[in-house]
Amino acid sequence: MSVPKNPSLLEEEEESPETAESMEPELYRAITEGNILEFVRAMQLASCVQLSPQKHTVLHLATSFAHHEIVKLLCKDLPFFLGDKNMKGDTALHIAARAGDSQLISLLFQSDFRESVLGEMNEDGNTALHEALRYGHENVARVLIDKNRDMMYSVNKEGQSLLYLAAEKGYEAIVRLLMDNPVGNCSAERRLKNKSPVYAAILGRNIGVLKILWEKDQSSFHLRCDKGRNPVHCAASVDYHEGVNYLLNKFCTFAYQKDKHGFSPIHIASSKGYLNTIEEVLRHCPDSRELLTLQGQNILHVAAKNGRTKSFTSMLKMPELETLVNERDGNGNTPLHIATIHGHPKIVNSLMRDERVKVGLQNKDDLTALDIAEEYMETMASFRKRLTWMALRVAGAPRAQNTKFTRSKKSKLGKQHKKKNYRDQVNIILLVATLVTTVTFNAGFTIPGGYNNSNPNQGIATMLEKVKFQEFVICDTIAMYSSIIVVVTLIWAQVGDISSMHVALKLARPLLGIALVLTSIAFMASMYLVVSKLSWLAKFVMFMGSTFVIALVALFVPLCFLGSSNYLIFRYISYYPFRLMLFVFGSYTEDDELP
Incomplete structure (x- = not known):
């Protein structure tokens, strides 16, 4: 018996993958x-x-x-x-x-x-x-x-019957044909386990198919989906107000049924921001505004939780919803509390401007909306929640009367978070201030136009007589010394306690703002000097520079003065920059997901 010369090669051949x-x-x-x-x-x-x-x-x-x-x-x-x-x-x-x-x-x-x-x-x-x-x-x-026409077709693996597919596409003739013939029909028991043609017609926005299904089999309209939702829930979830109108005309009780999460159709519409559907439900069932979720929340709570700014603002204007503005949920939270908790600054701003809103109401934890916002601010809160806090501060929202007592009960862990937050802020501002000091110091030795190399003015700046050069020197000098003061102040803050850090930050923020603004103006003046021979370019430099300096001021003012917004003048100073920030960044704070 002979032995293969290369056993490994033989093994590879035996174990090779199957050929296609x-x-x-x-x-x-x-x-x-x-x-x-x-x-x-x-x-x-x-x-x-x-x-x-x-x-x-x-x-x-x-x-x-x-x-x-x-x-x-x-x-x-x-x-x-x-x-x-x-x-x-x-x-x-x-x-x-x-x-x-x-x-x-x-x-x-x-x-x-x-x-x-x-x-x-x-x-x-x-x-x-x-x-x-x-x-x-x-x-x-x-x-x-x-x-x-006598063949029986089963549902596919997605649970879709022929009737479901025809209803979804809006094929009225085929739907009627399938309903009148054995082909594609399923027993009621099978329909409970699979996707309902009624929901398919709603999702496809096919009112004609919906009418045929009601005419042929009304019992299918009472079937619930796996989330416990009825057909009106389904229509409300896609803002199909024509379907909502048809269904509520047929069976008004649909509006009062709740799904597995405790949501009625009007809550679904509110969570999605579908104002037309909300109005349609209220027109048929005006008392549905009183319906609450499992957490005891009304439709304003739900809209505020999901950040539906446009629909929420419109709902505030509806007279029939006036009694809901200050209503509390199971935890004692009003819509203002809920909007604050979930960080929706535009909604908070709308509520703060509404005279009917009682901004000082406290929840079951004895917290006002501002107390909740400030709890978030003690940690590294998101930008959205910072805007929410700013919305409350510029409008003069009150704290609870027992705020100091409540805060005195905070744990050591909360204080550690606060200290860490202050340290992070100190480190960031210290880094920026150091960079500004370096830049302005270097700018003092690389002045625009350079120095005179001949007598009798040797070493004197060549553009000394020009107004823009004088502007450059003044702004650069103030910016450098301001940033140096910030650096020294924050160095002292590093060796102190929380209160000293807080005081140092209150001083450092406006000084750093001044340094950044003056550095920008100094740069703009120097650029103007070196391109002044070309008139259009010099004007462009001035226009762009002025625009960005104004934007910088608008962004920095709230950071500097909102901490002291108990003073009316500071709130007025901060209000318009805050409105600008809300306009620019507010659209990125909407939460589009259904809870």
Whole structure:
């Protein structure tokens, strides 16, 4: 018995992966190009049944490329190909139905195997009729239904019946046909387990289909989805107010039913910000405004929680919702509390400007909206929550009377967070101030225009007499000394306690703001000097520089003065910069997700 010279090579050959199917190149090329003569010649030379790598037969390929003559020839001479499936479980009829080619469907049904493939399902559980409906080919679907009206079709793996798919696409004639014939019908028990055609009609916004379904089977309208929602919930979730109107006219009780999360349809609409749907529900059921979630929240609470600014502002203007403005939820929170907790500055700003809102109300923890905002500010709060805090401060929101007592009960962990927050702020401002000091110091030795190299003015700046140069020198000097004072102040703060850090930051912020603004003006003046010979460029430098300096001031003023907003004058100073920030950044603070 001989031993192989290379055992490892033999092992590799035995363990090699399976080789994929392949079709003769000439045959494959003839089918894809639609060359019927070459196709016939290649088929005659083929020694066995040919399959492509995805297990496509010649009929699959001819159908995919819509070569009708080849399909006709195969259905006549080799009809058994009609029942063959590719790797995804598709027959040629599936492919033709997806393509919506009525002529291909007719050719395939000339085969003796035509009846057996109508109910064949692919890997997704779809028959050819499912595919025709899914891809929006109404005429092809009608042809397939007419081939056998007594055939029973099951639902696919997504739980979609033929009736569901037809309702979703809005095919009223097919919906009526399916309802009047055995084809595609399911028992009530099966419908409970699968997707309801009623929901499909709502999601597709097909009022005609909805009317047919109500006419034929009203019991299906009382079925709930897996989230416990009824059809009005579904219509409210997509802002289909025409559907809401139709359904509430038929069955007003839908408006008062709750899903598994305790949401009624009006809460769903409120969480999405769909004002038209809210108005439609209130028109039919005015007392639905009193409906509460499991947390005891009304529709204003829900809108505030989800940051629906436009709809919330409109809802505030509705007289019938006036009693909800200061209503408390299960935790004693008003809509103002909720908007603060979830950090929606535009909503907070709208509420603070409404005279009906009682801004000093406390929740069950004895906290006002400002107390809640300031708790967030003691940690590294998000920019959205900082804007929310600013909205309360510039409007003069009050703290609770027992705030000091409440704060005295805070844990050491809370104090550690506060100290860490102050240290982070000190480090950031210290870094910026150091950079400003370096830049302004260097600018003092690299002045625009340079120095005079000849007597009698040797060493004197060449542009000394120009106003813009004098502006540059003054601004650069003040900026440098301001930043140096900031650096020294914050160095002292590093060795102190929390209170000293707080005082140091209150001093450092405005000084750093002054340094940054004057550094910008100094840069603008120096650039103007060096390009002053070109009038349009000098004007452009002045315009751009002035614009950005104004923006810098507007952004920095709230940071400097909001901490002292108990003083009316500081609140006035901060209000307009805050409004600018809210306008620029407020659109990025909306929360678009349903809770």
